[in-house]
Amino acid sequence: MLSKATIVVHGGAWKIPSSLSSASLRGVEAAARAGGALLRGGGSALDAVERAVRSLEDDEAFDAGHGAVLNAAGRVELDAVIMEGSGLRAGGVAAIGAVANPVSVARLVMERTEHCLLVGEGATEFARANGVAILPDLELVTAAALAEFEEMQRFPTSVKTLFNHGLAHDTVGAVAIDEAGHVAAATSTGGISCKMVGRVGDSPLIGSGCFADDFAGAVSTTGHGESIMRLNIARQISLALEGGAPPDEACAAALANMRRRVGGCGGAICVDRTGRAAAAFTTERMAWAVERADGSAESGIDPGGGARDGVEVIRLS
């Protein structure tokens, strides 16, 4: 593993309650370790981000795969995307049924179709046709998610209020650069409790939920999906990296702009083409972890890295 090989993961930017904080921290650390081990063994950034996101999807502490929330009809609809920076290849699935690892179905879309995004029943059927098990919804849903669903049906509130007041779960993601200098990014989510049937947020959308470009770097975002997608936050960060901006500044500028222009909160992680990395958020907390070429690891969940323009920013290299 050369010096710049690095993986960064996040477990969603939101008001993570104390009851979930240590599980969240352990979860992102385990995901970074899984992806990092793969990178150290000479694996690709693409394999590393898929591995890390699968680890987060399998962890019930996170709203992705196992741990997903229910939509307004009481069903599971999942979104995920994966992208690699050498050929700008990408695949995504949106509003797909209950699969354990949507990120891997997204990769199948990238590798086995000439399309970049499959949605709804078509995405679910594609997964089934490619040997992916479609689970009973409740196999992915925790007792806590069920309770949240029931409470939200009693006290409806707006999605943006949920996010900005930090009451919504959220999205997981990973970005990596490998020995060869290739970058990749992946993002996965169960969305928001009681979302409308068919609602798709930023997560599965190239340039909103993630972006990867070997000439720039890799980005994964989290937060109020509608705000992120209205500004293509991942693409904006990638273009800043391409122009030479440091990762922490690129993330801070995009998140500050998002709050200013559309009032949404969220977070982002990124690694640039030279291996510099950062995590940033405007929510109360965001669980993140990094594992670097030299085997060193770091993680966090609380502010303390230093605020810039109202954005909590953590330089990771």
Next chain:
Amino acid sequence: MLSKATIVVHGGAWKIPSSLSSASLRGVEAAARAGGALLRGGGSALDAVERAVRSLEDDEAFDAGHGAVLNAAGRVELDAVIMEGSGLRAGGVAAIGAVANPVSVARLVMERTEHCLLVGEGATEFARANGVAILPDLELVTAAALAEFEEMQRFPTSVKTLFNHGLAHDTVGAVAIDEAGHVAAATSTGGISCKMVGRVGDSPLIGSGCFADDFAGAVSTTGHGESIMRLNIARQISLALEGGAPPDEACAAALANMRRRVGGCGGAICVDRTGRAAAAFTTERMAWAVERADGSAESGIDPGGGARDGVEVIRLS
């Protein structure tokens, strides 16, 4: 109508056959007239682009609304988006069932939900719940589209080949700036014949199929959807406009970059915050029309405006 109020429309960038060229030209001219009349009456850019795109959707010469193509299962799945530049509000529908005017359902998503994108059955149900008629698929499909579907089932080929060789229909769109200096953009498509069920291209995605920002301008794109969405072409053009680039240069740079990075062909129209406008394409033809504040109108379908970096570019002001 002050001097900068302008509407530009396109009927898709592809190898438009001679048999369709005069219908395409008449169609874009009628759409620009409809939107332009609204602007001259003091209407908003948002109303003008919706009106223009509805006109194109109602015209069977174009692959959007009436005139849509069939997916691999022989069904209609439509995509559309609309965005306004003062509040960066946007709405989109993807893989929605047979509605006559998907752009108006996209506007309902923007105005009646807190979401920005509804897909599949959820989008169709939302339309129905809001009083929009769901038509029998075949009411939207022309005899020509049926014949194309049958031929493509016999001779399968790749979507990118279809586009780059100009054999695919495509997308309609409109951009406008109104008296008050607000901009808006809208895009609508029936997609590609024999596309996979649930396949979504760039058209309904903010920053890919369209973008509108009063600090920059408005953009609508057309062409190989997977290429456009992998680079967020509309957002890229908008960011260039925000930085002060002339519309023709902004479009040319983005389309040249798209061909260089991912090999895809397409087109774009845009108007900037000062009312300067341009149309550009890398396909054989693109039907476009403009109607300006002074009532002057212009339209075209063939190259001849002047190539820049391999992109056919037409300055419209």
